[in-house]
Amino acid sequence: MLDAQTDAATExxxxxxxxxxxxxxxxxxxxxxxxxxxxxxxxxxxxxGSGKTTMxxxxxxxxxxxxxxxxxxxxxxxxxxAEELTVIRRDKIGLVFQQFHLVPYLTxxxxxxxxxxxxxxxxxxxxxxxxxxxxxxxxxxxLPRQLSGGEQQRVxxxxxxxNSPKLILxxxxxxxxxxxxxxxxxxxxxxxxxxxxxxxxVTHDPDVAACAEKTIVLEYGRLARITDNxxxxxxxxxxxxxxxxxxxxxA
Amino acid sequence: xxxxxxxxxxxxxxxxxxxxxxxRRRSRMAVALVGIAIGATVLLGMVSISYDIPRQMSLEFxxxxxxxxxxxxxxxxxxxxxxxxxxxxxxxxxxVGMTPFRYLNIRHNRVPYTAVGTDFAAVQKxxxxxxxxxxxxxxxxxxxxxxxxxxxxRLKPGMELAIDGVNxxxxxxxxxxxxxxxxxTGGKEDGFFFMALPDMxxxxxxxxxxxxxxxxxxxxxxDLKQLAGAVHETVPSLEARLVRRVTQSxxxxxxxxxxxxxLVTGIVLxxxxxxxxxxxxxxxxxxxxxxxxxxxxGAGSRAIAxxxxxxGLVLGLAGGLLGGVCGLLFAQLISVEVFARTxxxxxxxIPVTVLVSALVTMTACFWPVRRAMRVDPAVVLRGE
Ligand SMILES: Nc1ncnc2c1ncn2[C@@H]1O[C@H](COP(=O)(O)OP(=O)(O)O)[C@@H](O)[C@H]1O
Ligand SMILES: [Mg+2]
Numbered sequence: 001m002l003d004a005q006t007d008a009a010t011e012x013x014x015x016x017x018x019x020x021x022x023x024x025x026x027x028x029x030x031x032x033x034x035x036x037x038x039x040x041x042x043x044x045x046x047x048x049g050s051g052k053t054t055m056x057x058x059x060x061x062x063x064x065x066x067x068x069x070x071x072x073x074x075x076x077x078x079x080x081x082a083e084e085l086t087v088i089r090r091d092k093i094g095l096v097f098q099q100f101h102l103v104p105y106l107t108x109x110x111x112x113x114x115x116x117x118x119x120x121x122x123x124x125x126x127x128x129x130x131x132x133x134x135x136x137x138x139x140x141x142x143l144p145r146q147l148s149g150g151e152q153q154r155v156x157x158x159x160x161x162x163n164s165p166k167l168i169l170x171x172x173x174x175x176x177x178x179x180x181x182x183x184x185x186x187x188x189x190x191x192x193x194x195x196x197x198x199x200x201x202v203t204h205d206p207d208v209a210a211c212a213e214k215t216i217v218l219e220y221g222r223l224a225r226i227t228d229n230x231x232x233x234x235x236x237x238x239x240x241x242x243x244x245x246x247x248x249x250x251a
Numbered sequence: 252x253x254x255x256x257x258x259x260x261x262x263x264x265x266x267x268x269x270x271x272x273x274x275r276r277r278s279r280m281a282v283a284l285v286g287i288a289i290g291a292t293v294l295l296g297m298v299s300i301s302y303d304i305p306r307q308m309s310l311e312f313x314x315x316x317x318x319x320x321x322x323x324x325x326x327x328x329x330x331x332x333x334x335x336x337x338x339x340x341x342x343x344x345x346x347v348g349m350t351p352f353r354y355l356n357i358r359h360n361r362v363p364y365t366a367v368g369t370d371f372a373a374v375q376k377x378x379x380x381x382x383x384x385x386x387x388x389x390x391x392x393x394x395x396x397x398x399x400x401x402x403x404x405r406l407k408p409g410m411e412l413a414i415d416g417v418n419x420x421x422x423x424x425x426x427x428x429x430x431x432x433x434x435x436t437g438g439k440e441d442g443f444f445f446m447a448l449p450d451m452x453x454x455x456x457x458x459x460x461x462x463x464x465x466x467x468x469x470x471x472x473x474d475l476k477q478l479a480g481a482v483h484e485t486v487p488s489l490e491a492r493l494v495r496r497v498t499q500s501x502x503x504x505x506x507x508x509x510x511x512x513x514l515v516t517g518i519v520l521x522x523x524x525x526x527x528x529x530x531x532x533x534x535x536x537x538x539x540x541x542x543x544x545x546x547x548x549g550a551g552s553r554a555i556a557x558x559x560x561x562x563g564l565v566l567g568l569a570g571g572l573l574g575g576v577c578g579l580l581f582a583q584l585i586s587v588e589v590f591a592r593t594x595x596x597x598x599x600x601i602p603v604t605v606l607v608s609a610l611v612t613m614t615a616c617f618w619p620v621r622r623a624m625r626v627d628p629a630v631v632l633r634g635e
Contacts, residue, residue: 053633062547062629083551090549097632101544105275106268113264118549122264143275159548 011038012071013167013198014059019068019078021054021221028054029065029221036167041189041199043209043229046218052202053171055218059200060169061089073166090119094160096170100152102144108155109140112162119163130158134188150181157188161197168192170201174208186211269561279537283530284570290523291574291608292581294516295600299582301512303594317350317377317465317494319475324483324490328353328460333489337482345470348377351448351461357416364400366414366444368451368461371395377467380504381440384408385432388447394428395445398435406430418455426454437503465494520611527615531563535619535626542623543631552624559623563616564609571608575601 014036021029029051036042044052057063058070061077062085070078077088089095102111112127131140134154144152153173160168170189174182186208193199201212209215210229217224273280321337323329331351338349353368371387385408388394396406406412408430415425428446435441452458468475472493479491535542542555579596586594 057629057633060547062632086546086549086551089547095547099632101540101547101632103268103541103544105271110267110271114268114545115548117261117264117268118545118554121258122260 012036013038013040013073014200015069015071016059017069017071019058019065019070021051021058021063022066027221029058029218032068032218032223034216034223034226036198036200038198039193039196040214041193041212042201043212043215044200044202044218045204045206045209045215046224048204050218051221052218054221056169056171056200056202059167060093060095061085091163092166094163094165094168096153096156096160096168096173098172098175100144100149100156100176102152102155104144107141107143108136108147108151108158111144111155112159115159115162127158127162130162131155133161133191134158135184148181150177150184153177153181153185154188157185157192161192166198168197168199170199172202172204174203174205182208265558265561269558269565272558272562273565279534280566283527283534283566284573286526286530287523287566287570287608287612288573288577290519290526290611291571291604292577293519294523294607295575295578295604296581296585297512297516297519299579299594299597299600300585301509302597303582303586316380317467319466319468319479320492320494321464321466321482321489322462322492324488328462329464329489331459331461333486334461334464337486337489337491340481340485341466341468341478342470345468347467347469348373349467350374350377350465352463352465353448353451353461355416355451355455357414357444359404359412359414362404364404364414364444365442366394366416366446366451368446368448370448371445374445377465378436380436382435383432384435385430388431388445390429390431392426392428392446392450393431395432395434396430397441397443397445398433399441400444401430401433406433408432416455418457420457422456424455523608524611524615527563527566527612528618531559531616531619532622535559535623538623539626539631542626543628546626546628547632555623555626556620559620560613560616563612563620567609567612568605570612571605572601574608575604578604 012035016032016034018031018033019029020027020031032055034042044055046052054063058065059072061072061080064080064085065078068078069076072088073092075088077085080088102108103114106114109124109127109131112130113122113124116122116127128137128140131137134157136151136154136158139147139151144155147155153176157173160170168189173185173189177185182205189199189201190211199212201208203209210232213229215227215229217227321329321334329351334349334351338346350370350373351368355366355368357364357366374381375387383395386393396404401407404412411427411429413425413427415423417423428444428450434445446454448461468478470478475493479493482489482491545555546552579598579600582594583596
């Protein structure tokens with residue numbers, strides 16, 4: 001899926017260089033710097049209001065920093081216009097939201113195709129394959145309201161990965177899910193990571209953060225610390241079982 | 252460059268998205284559709300009526316009003332006896348009415364007016380469009396005052412006034428007349444007083460003449476011309492002329508009707524536009540998450556605009572079609588109820604309605620679409 005896994009360890013997918021973001025008098029982010037290498041999985045944690053969503057919106061090219069540089073895939077995107085950011089977002093980013101955000105009048109497969117449509121070309125078979133990857137092939141023709149929260153979020157994951165983005169961003173992807181559905185979604189992320197995807201996940205949940213290789217902790221808009229997480233091989237296999245059964249079906 | 256077939260696939264998907272948005276959100280869309288359809292219905296209804304009714308009314312007018320007059324060939328007055336002789340030349344079944352008019356200068360309070368001696372029974376038949384408030388004259392010396400004259404002299408039905416004047420032989424006459432009603436035609440009649448011809452003859456002491464005799468004949472123009480020639484030949488003292496006075500008053504009425512329709516049409520257009528604009532604005536507000544999401548997935552503002560305009564276009568076309576059909580029925584209903592006649596169904600009005608309605612809808616979509624283009628995905632998707 002990703003062809004350049006050989007130099008994954010050295011290539012920087014994302015560099016955040018001293019960014020600040022103010023909303024009028026509110027300083028949502030101040031002087032934050034960190035790097036995400038290709039194939040890395042990063043978690044961003046912090047209490048409510050610490051700037052996590054603001055951070056991921058800037059990384060995801062939905063917003064611009066007040067100052068500082070955002071180097072995405074070698075290109076400084078911090079001062080691009082809204083329309084230019086749209087193009088970068090379309091080409092390089094896959095997004096998963098806490099509130100799922102599916103188009104309510106389109107079926108699961110159509111929702112995946114929307115991402116193809118704006119990106120390049122629709123291909124229903126490819127979209128169905130993506131749904132199969134997240135174990136929802138039988139639900140492809142269902143509308144979002146006919147799907148459970150967990151299923152909706154899996155459609156979002158399928159949509160996020162359909163265009164093979166450089167970077168997958170997720171803002172509290174398990175925040176609206178119960179534990180078992182949360183686990184299924186995290187297993188999907190594990191699978192994507194194992195295949196070489198670069199992932200940034202915002203979360204409240206230490207268990208979710210522990211899946212990542214590094215955790216960036218924000219407090220009051222400042223970078224409090226970056227911790228390296230211990231490898232979780234055992235845990236992956238244990239928690240991965242549910243997903244593995246669904247994911248392996250079409251592999 | 253992607254191959255053509257793949258690009259077509261994207262177009263197909265755009266239509267699929269559009270169709271699903273309309274079909275799966277039909278209750279919402281129905282509101283907008285009904286708004287547009289009502290606008291189109293009223294528009295087409297008004298236009299059909301204003302287009303067809305005048306045509307029919309002119310037929311009716313022509314069968315009522317005067318289309319021939321007798322005047323004196325010598326430029327003097329017409330002897331009623333001559334007119335009576337001429338009448339015998341006209342086919343009785345075509346003669347709707349024959350009305351004498353004699354003009355006389357009178358004074359009231361030293362202000363000059365024109366009095367017209369006529370036959371009220373005949374007038375009522377030949378000029379049904381005279382609007383009289385009060386009563387038509389019945390008793391002796393009762394008159395109809397023209398609306399302008401009545402206003403000038405401050406007259407109301409029931410009032411009496413003294414008049415005087417000089418007859419053609421130069422002898423002075425005096426008399427009293429009583430206003431039984433006020434007549435309004437919108438024409439020159441509004442400046443006159445109308446009295447029965449025998450009353451005028453008694454007043455002036457001169458009888459047997461009129462200035463002009465108006466005739467209403469239900470005959471084609473060619474026949475009228477021939478009849479006029481025959482009259483002059485047989486009664487050389489008379490000259491029969493064809494008149495277009497009726498078509499003039501007709502034009503005045505129809506002009507006013509057209510103005511009214513234009514006004515109402517304009518108002519309906521504006522109202523429809525406002526209705527569609529507010530509905531679409533609500534739709535955009537409701538769908539701001541979807542718009543934000545699509546932008547987050549890489550849709551540019553133009554792509555969003557295109558989708559909404561396409562929806563607007565479909566709504567406009569569908570509403571126009573629906574309104575076109577309903578409008579013709581509506582026109583028929585109004586026409587039968589109000590004018591007691593049917594209008595001819597002009598099916599070629601439907602495509603015009605569809606076009607106008609699409610145009611109006613697209614215009615009304617301008618502001619909502621601008622709002623949609625400005626949706627900031629970072630703001631709407633943040634929603635905690
Ligand atoms: N559009 C905005 N206008 C004003 N203040 C904002 C806006 N977006 C976020 N903020 C403020 O920025 C701070 C960080 O918000 P956010 O990034 O949503 O935090 P988190 O996702 O960690 O809960 C908060 O104080 C929030 O109120
Ligand atoms: Mg947040």
